[in-house]
Amino acid sequence: MERETGAREGLKGWLHPGKIGKFGIERLAWLLMRLTGLGLLAYFIGHIYETSHILDGKAVWDKSLEMTQTTEGHLFLALVIGMCVFHTGNGIRLLIAQMGYGIGKAERPDYPYKPQSINMKGKACIYATLGMAALAMWYGMAVMFT
Amino acid sequence: MVTIHPKLSNELSQTVVSSTKSVKLKIKRSNPNVNSDEKFDEFVVPIEKWTTVLDSLLDVKSYLDHSVGIRYSCRQASCGSCGMKINGKLGLACFTKISELDSDTVTVEPMDNYPVVRDLVVNFDRMINNHKKIMPYVIREDSEIDAESGVREFLQSPKNVEKYIQFSNCIKCGLCNSACPTMAMDKSFVGPQALAQAYRYIADDRDKGKNKRLKIIDESHGIWRCHFAGSCSQVCPKGVDPAMGIQLLRGYLLGIRD
Ligand code: HEM
Ligand code: SF4
Ligand code: FES
Numbered sequence: 001m002e003r004e005t006g007a008r009e010g011l012k013g014w015l016h017p018g019k020i021g022k023f024g025i026e027r028l029a030w031l032l033m034r035l036t037g038l039g040l041l042a043y044f045i046g047h048i049y050e051t052s053h054i055l056d057g058k059a060v061w062d063k064s065l066e067m068t069q070t071t072e073g074h075l076f077l078a079l080v081i082g083m084c085v086f087h088t089g090n091g092i093r094l095l096i097a098q099m100g101y102g103i104g105k106a107e108r109p110d111y112p113y114k115p116q117s118i119n120m121k122g123k124a125c126i127y128a129t130l131g132m133a134a135l136a137m138w139y140g141m142a143v144m145f146t
Numbered sequence: 147m148v149t150i151h152p153k154l155s156n157e158l159s160q161t162v163v164s165s166t167k168s169v170k171l172k173i174k175r176s177n178p179n180v181n182s183d184e185k186f187d188e189f190v191v192p193i194e195k196w197t198t199v200l201d202s203l204l205d206v207k208s209y210l211d212h213s214v215g216i217r218y219s220c221r222q223a224s225c226g227s228c229g230m231k232i233n234g235k236l237g238l239a240c241f242t243k244i245s246e247l248d249s250d251t252v253t254v255e256p257m258d259n260y261p262v263v264r265d266l267v268v269n270f271d272r273m274i275n276n277h278k279k280i281m282p283y284v285i286r287e288d289s290e291i292d293a294e295s296g297v298r299e300f301l302q303s304p305k306n307v308e309k310y311i312q313f314s315n316c317i318k319c320g321l322c323n324s325a326c327p328t329m330a331m332d333k334s335f336v337g338p339q340a341l342a343q344a345y346r347y348i349a350d351d352r353d354k355g356k357n358k359r360l361k362i363i364d365e366s367h368g369i370w371r372c373h374f375a376g377s378c379s380q381v382c383p384k385g386v387d388p389a390m391g392i393q394l395l396r397g398y399l400l401g402i403r404d
Contacts, residue, residue: 007259007260007261007333008259008329008330008331008333009258009259009330010330010331011330011331012330013258013259013327013329013330013331014327014330014331018234019327019377022234022235023325023375023376023377023380023381024376024377024380026374026375026376026377026380027327027375027376027377029375030327030373030374030375030376031327033373034373094373094374097374097393098374098393098396099393099396099397099400099402100393100394100396100397100402100403103389103390103393103394104387104390106308106309106310106311106312106313106349106390106391106394107308107311107312108308108311108312109311109312109315109384109385109386109387110385111385113382113383113384113385114385115376115379115380115382115385115387115389115390116387116390117376117379117387117389117390117393118376118379118380118387118389122376
């Protein structure tokens with residue numbers, strides 16, 4: 001029996017920046033989808049906890065709102081906005097692609113074997129989603145910091 | 147230590163045609179059955195415009211160090227034996243020309259996400275088992291052996307061949323499974339190679355095993371663990387595009403396709 005050690009890369013296979021260079025923008029989108037999904041989940045739980053303070057009266061509620069009225073708070077909220085936009089936009093792309101649309105049609109492969117499922121439409125969607133997320137963050141910060 | 151190929155050393159250059167160019171070939175060495183040591187051995191080898199990574203590895207084995215462990219057979223991207231990491235990128239050694247790598251150093255390592263047997267050879271048990279699991283053959287109630295006429299064939303139209311021929315190009319080299327980020331974490335994931343083959347047989351209209359296969363892949367470590375990172379398709383040397391096959395396969399389970 002061969003040893004199982006080294007049989008899986010583990011987290012390195014997910015987070016190593018070299019992976020994105022080697023496997024392209026789709027791999028970055030995949031990683032960001034996971035991170036933003038988990039980030040949003042964490043924010044969602046925190047958000048429920050924060051807003052539950054409304055039951056403790058106005059003073060406590062106002063105090064808890066102050067948490068995000070700082071520079072760090074604003075930056076954190078800007079990050080949440082970015083995560084929201086990216087996760088939603090990329091989520092819609094994935095829903096469509098995973099239903100089998102926009103990934104090309106099976107055909108007789110020929111050299112140099114360009115995979116059809118990795119195409120310009122998908123890449124354009126990913127870049128557009130990243131751009132929209134950046135724009136939303138910028139707009140959010142413009143509102144919060146004035 | 148760097149070992150220099152005899153064709154490149156001065157004493158011999160009069161007797162052998164000396165190559166104008168050479169590269170440093172760094173080979174990752176390990177033998178997990180003996181100990182956990184890992185090291186890179188370096189060799190300087192001559193190259194021509196047409197020299198493949200496999201050619202150079204065989205050159206090393208012939209002239210410099212015959213103990214280097216590699217697996218190969220066809221030398222023409224047909225047998226699926228020689229998948230490895232070449233300068234960090236997954237590819238077939240026999241299908242990668244050194245001149246096209248545009249580098250003076252070529253580093254070869256075994257594929258990720260497989261147990262190493264020795265040096266560049268990895269263990270394919272998991273991939274082969276998953277491949278078998280999806281029943282990679284035409285499933286029928288009736289038989290090609292006919293009582294009256296002897297042997298007959300299950301007919302297939304040229305039009306229908308086009309629906310799956312792409313996926314039947316798979317040579318089981320395992321590069322897709324090595325690239326897949328789910329494979330990096332999930333020890334039970336069925337993997338892109340087997341999923342693409344499930345699609346290949348389901349899309350074949352001679353086959354009647356669709357429901358059986360869909361049941362096999364519709365489980366917790368099955369098709370739903372694919373998140374369409376697309377890395378499998380980026381590395382496939384045969385144009386199989388496993389990611390396409392997997393998304394098309396989902397269509398059956400989602401009720402979009404029948
Ligand atoms: C309209 C908004 C949203 C859309 C369209 C959307 C869509 C998706 C899709 C399609 C996936 C699967 C991705 C894949 O196959 O890899 C996903 C994953 C996920 N989503 Fe969302 N989502 C949305 C909002 C949210 C929110 C608000 C949260 C958190 C509370 C969230 C948390 C997650 C998590 C944790 C994952 C798993 C991460 C992963 O598998 O990569 N999502 N989302
Ligand atoms: S799908 Fe492509 S990369 Fe995967 S095993 Fe088959 S030929 Fe190799
Ligand atoms: S030696 Fe057969 S695929 Fe490379």
